[in-house]
Amino acid sequence: MATLESLVFDNGFARLPEAYYSRVCPTPVPDPYLVCYSPEALALLDLDEGEMTRPELIETLAGNQLLPGMDAIAALYAGHQFGHYVPQLGDGRAILLGEVKNAAGQGWEVQLKGAGRTPYSRGGDGRAVLRSSIREFLCSEAMHALGIPTTRALCIVGSDRPVYREDEETAALVTRLAPSFVRFGSFEVFYYRNQIEPIKQLADYVIARYYPDLKTLADPYPEFLRQVALRTAELMAHWQAVGFSHGVMNTDNMSILGLTLDYGPFGFLDALDPGYVCNHSDTGGRYAFDQQPDVAAWNLTKLAQTLVPLMSVETASQAIGEYPQVFGKSYLERMAAKFGLPPGSEASGLIMDALQLMAQNHVDYTIFLRRLCDFDSREGALNAPLRDLVLDRAAFDAWAARYAAALRQQGSNDAERAAAMRAVNPKYILRNHLAEIAIRRAADERDYGEVNRLHALLMHPFDEQPEFESYAAEPPDWARKIEVSCSS
Numbered sequence: 001m002a003t004l005e006s007l008v009f010d011n012g013f014a015r016l017p018e019a020y021y022s023r024v025c026p027t028p029v030p031d032p033y034l035v036c037y038s039p040e041a042l043a044l045l046d047l048d049e050g051e052m053t054r055p056e057l058i059e060t061l062a063g064n065q066l067l068p069g070m071d072a073i074a075a076l077y078a079g080h081q082f083g084h085y086v087p088q089l090g091d092g093r094a095i096l097l098g099e100v101k102n103a104a105g106q107g108w109e110v111q112l113k114g115a116g117r118t119p120y121s122r123g124g125d126g127r128a129v130l131r132s133s134i135r136e137f138l139c140s141e142a143m144h145a146l147g148i149p150t151t152r153a154l155c156i157v158g159s160d161r162p163v164y165r166e167d168e169e170t171a172a173l174v175t176r177l178a179p180s181f182v183r184f185g186s187f188e189v190f191y192y193r194n195q196i197e198p199i200k201q202l203a204d205y206v207i208a209r210y211y212p213d214l215k216t217l218a219d220p221y222p223e224f225l226r227q228v229a230l231r232t233a234e235l236m237a238h239w240q241a242v243g244f245s246h247g248v249m250n251t252d253n254m255s256i257l258g259l260t261l262d263y264g265p266f267g268f269l270d271a272l273d274p275g276y277v278c279n280h281s282d283t284g285g286r287y288a289f290d291q292q293p294d295v296a297a298w299n300l301t302k303l304a305q306t307l308v309p310l311m312s313v314e315t316a317s318q319a320i321g322e323y324p325q326v327f328g329k330s331y332l333e334r335m336a337a338k339f340g341l342p343p344g345s346e347a348s349g350l351i352m353d354a355l356q357l358m359a360q361n362h363v364d365y366t367i368f369l370r371r372l373c374d375f376d377s378r379e380g381a382l383n384a385p386l387r388d389l390v391l392d393r394a395a396f397d398a399w400a401a402r403y404a405a406a407l408r409q410q411g412s413n414d415a416e417r418a419a420a421m422r423a424v425n426p427k428y429i430l431r432n433h434l435a436e437i438a439i440r441r442a443a444d445e446r447d448y449g450e451v452n453r454l455h456a457l458l459m460h461p462f463d464e465q466p467e468f469e470s471y472a473a474e475p476p477d478w479a480r481k482i483e484v485s486c487s488s
């Protein structure tokens, strides 16, 4: 186990030429305090839990001091935001402190989000508020526990320093961990400046560190692009299957490693609504829930474009060409597992019809699938708990009869299927209202108990946790008024 002083730094990104970033120090905040931390994320750095109580660690993760070996930088990137190219974005409030090598040989970049202004702040204050930091912290760790590729969150450090959004709020910093924070936009910035060499050098860097199998290829770039497309397809299959809406799928929020990146106005489905728009600012619904797989495909074309200097247009378009099939196959496999069926055309039909039934009857997506785990496939079984969720009983009965027949025909064993389905249909997700309750307690009462409780609960989303039954319920009426937007 490491202590703060024994952490080993290996700052790969900072060894790239300065074209990719600016060296910048975090701006200190007064009297920082620990809001919450993730023991699971802490373990990625081999840090002993006792370290979390040390003032030196809090000061470091508040951006008030750097440790020997850290090389603080803000990365440059650009991106397509809501379809329009913005030539310079970059880490406007995130500062990479360095990369820690753990005992297992994994490298984890340690980044502070909300660490003050950088050369890329574009008039912003470089800060993050406690509210959005709690959402990012909880969701990063919840997504990981759901088995979805994501950046991680180590902790939140708060400070009473005021931050002005619609109202006055207080500042917080989330310590994020990821193997790399390189985005599609990290490539775009050089392409649109007509700088070919930096594109190649960045691709070489990403390949060498994160796609090492490709290093030996004579021409690794097409395969690199193909693998990014495959990872992105898998990520979209995960999101669609669990009912996660990112909210701001700009190319600068697309990870080159296929990770869920930059949690802002995200939302999980409550009642199934394919056109669900979680971001209050997204008035056109560009990033609606059911648009996400297509948006990712569009974003991949933007990445492919930047690599055209390294390959022909045909090669680039071929490299991302498998995306729709891979997404479709992976999504069907995930959904079939959630329904306890082997993937195939019969499963596909039953899934589509169930989704339609849920959408038409405003049925809670997560609750339906969790209750489906206990489906009784015997002839004539009523399956009342599931049936009660659907207003149109006749339509439900017709679907349930088909589903039961399919299960019987496969010789599916109810008890075994239930156990398998419970491992892929979460009971607990980070519903907006749960985050909201934790945020209010934290912001209004300085009570971080609920954030910690929710974090602990969401680390085991597939387990029955009877004492937390109410956390698995549909949102209360007041939750409809919650609005989340880009302002964070």
Ligand code: AMP
Binding pocket: 089, 090, 091, 092, 093, 094, 120, 121, 122, 123, 124, 125, 126, 127, 128, 248, 253, 262, 264, 486, 488
């Ligand atoms: P996002 O929509 O959060 O992914 O942010 C888009 C861009 O705006 C990124 O370049 C961010 O670094 C930048 N940004 C967001 N909030 C702030 C802020 N408070 N201060 C400076 N830059 C910001």
Ligand code: MG
Binding pocket: 252, 253, 262
């Ligand atoms: Mg972003």
